[in-house]
Amino acid sequence: MRQLKINKSITNRENASLDKYLTDIGREDLITADEEVRLAQRIREGDEVALNKLVKANLRFVVSVAKQYQNQGLSLPDLINEGNVGLIKAARRFDETRGFKFISYAVWWIRQSILQALAEQSRIVRLPLNQVGSINKIKKTISQLEQQFNRPPSDEEIAKYLETTEGKVNAAKQISNRSISIDAPISHEDDTSMVDFITSSDAVPSDDNLMKESLTQEIQRSLNTLTDKEKEVVNLYYGIGMNHGLTLDEIGDKFDLTRENMERHWPLFFMDIILERQEKTSTENTEKRRENKQ
Template identity: 60%
Template sequence: MRQLKITNKITSRESVALDKYLNDISKIDLLAPEEEAGLARRIREGDEEALEIMTKANLRFVVSVAKQYQNQGLSLSDLINEGNVGLMKAAKRFDETKGFKFISYAVWWIRQSILSAIVEYSRMVRLPLSKVGAYNKVNEAFTSFVQEFEREPTHEELAELLDIAPKEVANMLRGGNKHLSMDAPMSSE
């Protein structure tokens, strides 16, 4: 009888490529603050090689930020790609004369690129960033209420917490669902 071999990881094409990418970027040396400053000056002068060096040295940081946004509708590789776009923007706009490390400046650009991609691509219908922010506030208030009182809040309780109309809370909770499956069981309501 043939023996089956059970492995912990099912290797898909995407995860193999991602594993190779992570392995490759782990070999790139980090930059000293003086090197960052010199590269930033060269980037402002239009030096493409300096831009490449600056971004490659910080790719690991993009991965660590991207991991914080997993399971929100985009794959890790897509999140990393979007974070890399933000890293490139940051490298082009960084001003070393302000006295900050590059990565302290770049984190905002990386997060913005990732959040914009999540908003843009993870829903069936694209919502404005301000609406997504409002949905997130309602969801955070809902979660906090459940943790504190060990029950789900009413729309009125959430409205009072957020200082908005109960009808608005109801609309946000109803409209905040990403999408429904045609195979999902129907509720008894």
């Protein structure tokens, strides 16, 4: 049997569109935190241009998140589309006065939109065996006709070959398209398949690094609102800036507390820190009032 050669514009149309989209969003300039603040203020006033700019500057992060949910029932373009919906929602709701970067806030909305779409996709009734057989027969017919015509056959041609209706062919193809083989080739030029693009557990995408860096900065900013003592306790317990966090025993030794006290009074320990700060503030205010009276 002669080797099938199908025009790239037909077989790789979706991949070509995705490649172009990724190239286009890669050209979008990232914006600074100050620009985010100004854009958020304009968005609240109904400025659609500002909304468009904030969204476009963060589209690449949606792709990074969407890649984490591949091979779960939706194609990557569909996952990106759903993530973009979440990004737009986040842009409309972003409150710049809280002091956090936009993407740190938007990631939650992006994930939620994708997860919701996957949940809806999973609500699929199992097909009877006779329908499964029909789908497999149509797939086999498509393969045979592709070899015969040297191109993908139309629904009309498939229906004529199987002596059925175009509607039944189209319905079967729609159901079949919900699943994607990770071994399917993505290009006629080589043997590369989708499985080759599944990220190793040890690999960290560059966009993920950017998001993690952003989140780290926001966490550090929050820690800076604490006293040195509070910050030290939080850093030790959660291992911030360290290879790993300390146990309650280790933290207890550092602050002269037994493990029993740490486990029983862990919340009170933080309360003591707060009360200590309040007492210090109260004392300072009292001293200031005395000085003013004098």
